[in-house]
Amino acid sequence: MKSESIAKYIVLSVFGLLILIVGLVLVKTLPDTTGIMRALPYICVGVGTGLFGGNLGTSIKIYILNKNPDIAKKVEIEAKDERNIAISNKAKAKAYDLMQIVFPALILAFALMQIDIYALLVIIVAYLFVSFSVAYYVNKFNKEM
């Protein structure tokens, strides 16, 4: 297995930690603000935590795999295993079928709850985007396969 560079993930992790610290500082120093400045510190904390945790985890994983080529080989085989890929694809397809039921039900529920029309439109657009992307990929794969 080709050993992956750890540096990129460390840099992103440090960047995430900095955003997290900035967010925490802003939470403490800007208690009475309105508008975007009220939400910004919490966005920083959220994004910072995600970046820090995700990239630190990835860098630890790469470090361990680089130290243990046997484990790396097994992980690579598991990731490329055709049955695992088939299972994953089947699970995604089933989840999509479920989403086709959940999404309209959610839209109907939100409509009945009389939520803001713009919020409802955003959800409908997202639903349509996903539905049209299926048509796009069916067409694309029809040409490729």
Add this chain to the structure above:
Amino acid sequence: MKNRLEEIRKQRGITQEELAEVLEVSRQTISSLENGRYNPSIILAFKIARFFGMSIEDIFIYDEVEQNNEK
């Protein structure tokens, strides 16, 4: 799909782990193939056949009636 993979593998004295390692698939894939729960891709079928020095038809048994019933 039925197959003779387990029988052939045991004849050659190879474990599932060893076969999986050679074919670069997981041990669970070998187990599922042997149980007939999973049908391999044509590439994996060729790899298996070549590893044992046999043809695909010698290992995998195509039963048209069974395949039609599965649809």
